[in-house]
Amino acid sequence: MRGMRPRLYDAHNHLQDDRFGGRQEELLAACRATGVVRMVVNGTCETDWPRVLALAKRHPEVVPSFGWHPWFLSRRTSTWRQQLIGWLEQAPQAAVGEIGLDRWKPDLPYAGQEEVFIAQLQIAAARNLPVSIHCLRAWGRLLEILAAERRPACGFLLHSYGGPVELLPRLTGLGAYFSLSGYFLHERKKKHWNTFQQVPADRLLIESDAPDQPLPAGAGRECAEAAGGRPLNHPANLHHVYAFAAQLRGVTLAELSQQVEKNFLRLFGS
Ligand SMILES: [Zn+2]
Numbered sequence: 334m335r336g337m338r339p340r341l342y343d344a345h346n347h348l349q350d351d352r353f354g355g356r357q358e359e360l361l362a363a364c365r366a367t368g369v370v371r372m373v374v375n376g377t378c379e380t381d382w383p384r385v386l387a388l389a390k391r392h393p394e395v396v397p398s399f400g401w402h403p404w405f406l407s408r409r410t411s412t413w414r415q416q417l418i419g420w421l422e423q424a425p426q427a428a429v430g431e432i433g434l435d436r437w438k439p440d441l442p443y444a445g446q447e448e449v450f451i452a453q454l455q456i457a458a459a460r461n462l463p464v465s466i467h468c469l470r471a472w473g474r475l476l477e478i479l480a481a482e483r484r485p486a487c488g489f490l491l492h493s494y495g496g497p498v499e500l501l502p503r504l505t506g507l508g509a510y511f512s513l514s515g516y517f518l519h520e521r522k523k524k525h526w527n528t529f530q531q532v533p534a535d536r537l538l539i540e541s542d543a544p545d546q547p548l549p550a551g552a553g554r555e556c557a558e559a560a561g562g563r564p565l566n567h568p569a570n571l572h573h574v575y576a577f578a579a580q581l582r583g584v585t586l587a588e589l590s591q592q593v594e595k596n597f598l599r600l601f602g603s
Contacts, residue, residue, distance in 0.1 A: 337587075338368045339368055339575070339586055339587060339589075339590030339591075340368060340370045340590060340594055341367065341368045341369045341370065341539070341571050341572060341575060341590065341593075342369075342370065342371045342372070342538070342539065342593055342594060342597035343364075343369055343371070343372035343373065343539070343540055343541050343568060343571050344373055344465075344490060344492065344510075344512040344538035344539060344540040344597060344600075344601075345373055345375060345430075345431070345465055345490065345492040345493070345512055345514070345538075345540035345541070345542055346372055346373070346374060346375065346540065346541045346542055346543045346568050347374065347375055347376075347377065347431075347542070347543065347544060347545065348360065348361070348372065348374045348388060348395070348543070348568060349374055349376060349381050349384040349385050349388060350544050352544050352565055353544060353557060353565070354558070356557070356558075357388065360543075360557065360567065360568055360569070361392060361394070363555070363567065363568075363569040364394075364568050364569045364571070365394075366569070367569045367571070367572050368572065369394070369568070369569065369571055370394055371394050371395075371396060371597065371601070372394055372395060372396065372541075372568065373396040373398050373428055373430075373465065373601060374388055374389070374395050374396065374397060374398060375398045375400065375428075375430050375431040375465055376397075376398065376399050376400060376431075377400065377401070377402035377404070377405055377431050378401060378402065378405040378408055378409070379401075379408070379409065379410060379413060379416055381399075382399045382416070382417075382420045383420075385397045385398065385399060385420075386399075386420060386423060386424055389424055389427075396426060396427070396428060396601050396602075397420075397424045397426075397427050397428070398427065398428035398429065398430045398431070398465055399417055399420045399421060399427060399428075399429060399430075400417070400429050400430040400431050400432040400453055400464075400465070401413065401417075401432060401449055401453065402431045402432065402433065402467060403432075403433050403434060403435040403441070403446045403449075403450070403467065404435065404438060404441060406445060406446065406449055407442075409449070414452060414456070417429075417453070417456060418456060421456070421460065421462065426601075426602050427462060428457075428462055428463045428464065428465060428601060429453055429454075429456060429457035429462050429463070429464045429465070430463075430464055430465025430466065430490070430492075431465050431466075431467050431492070432449075432450055432453045432454070432464060432465070432466060432467070433446075433450060433466050433467030433468050433469075434446050434447065434450055434467075434468050434469075434471035434474060434475055434478075435467065435468070435469045435470070435471065436469065436470040436471045437469035437470040438469070443471075447474065447478065450478070451478060451482055454478075454479075454482055454483075454484065455482065455483060457485045457489075458482070458483040458484055458485045459483075460485075461485050461486050461487055462485055462487070463485060463487050463488060463489060463490065463600050463601055463602075464485060464489040464490065465489075465490045465492050466489055466490060466491050466492060467492060467493075468491060468495075468496065469495070472496045472497065472500060476500065476503060476504070476507075479504075479507050479509075480503075480507060484507060484508055485508070486508075487508075487599075487600060487602075488508040488509065488510055488599075488600050489508055489509060489510070490509075490510045490511075490512055490538060490600065491504065491509050491510070491511050491512070492512050492514070492540060492542070493512060493513075493514040493516060493517075493540065493542055493546065494511040494512065494513075494528065494529075494532075495525060496528075497528075498527060498528040498531055501528070501531055501532060501533075505533055505536055509536065510536045510537070510538050510596060510600050511529070511532045511536055511537060511538065512537075512538040512539060512540040513529050513537070513538075513539055513540070513574060513577075513578050514540045514541065514542045514546045514574065515541065515542070515546050515547065515548040515566060515570055515573065515574050515577075516542070516546040517529065517577075518548050518549055518573070518574070518577050519549050520549070526581055529578065529581055529582070530581055530582055534582075534592050535592070535595070535596060535599075536596065537578070537582075537592065537593060537596060538593060538596055538597060538600070539571065539574050539575050539578055539593055540571075540574070541566060541567075541568045541570055541571045541574065542566065543557065543565070543566040543567060543568035543570070544557055544565040544566050544567075545566060546566055547564045547565065547566040548566065548570055548573055548574075553573070554567075554570055554573060555567035555569055555570055575589060575590060575593070
């Protein structure tokens with residue numbers, strides 16, 4: 334392996350996001366230059382879905398993912414289910430996401446979130462497609478729902494996992510993968526470091542979540558530009574998250590990247 338650059342897999346980002354201001358080609362080129370070979374690009378609402386598919390058609394490294402994120406549910410149309418199925422059928426290697434449950438965001442109604450989440454989980458389960466799940470302060474309900482409902486046999490991703498360490502065994506038993514994001518590089522997130530040391534090696538994934546979850550400011554960390562004064566995370570920062578994960582788990586970058594590659598290909602397909 335000496336001298337060989339690791340192949341990096343971004344388990345969760347939002348490359349289609351408007352905040353990137355149409356700079357997707359440039360961002361992808363920067364990602365390739367750092368060793369990123371695949372990325373799951375998550376749409377979060379109906380208007381995202383055509384853009385996600387267009388990126389996947391132009392760029393073989395893009396795994397398209399289609400879903401309704403809990404933050405944007407009020408915008409969904411009455412035909413959202415048929416539309417979701419339609420986009421999934423146009424992309425044989427698609428995933429379902431980003432979907433989820435959120436009881437953390439102020440002023441976001443919880444009513445209705447479970448119904449839409451379960452409907453999307455069922456669409457994925459029926460087609461055995463991997464799912465990317467967002468969960469904030471709803472771990473008890475998420476666990477109950479996942480245990481009660483049909484799940485995709487290939488498994489599902491709990492992106493940027495911030496749940497209790499105690500839930501790892503039960504979630505793993507249900508088919509969960511857990512992704513580490515740059516958010517956890519912040520010193521204030523130290524209490525989660527132990528969780529990522531305990532994640533089973535065959536269930537660990539790495540993500541950028543770009544343009545969200547910027548890394549702590551520091552040497553070599555790229556910013557995709559500040560929008561309204563808030564820095565945007567650059568997807569090419571993924572290698573910093575890999576380096577952090579290797580350090581956290583006491584393995585070499587080569588060992589970590591080989592394990593993450595196997596996990597990514599098992600969940601999202603080769
Ligand atoms: Zn996300």
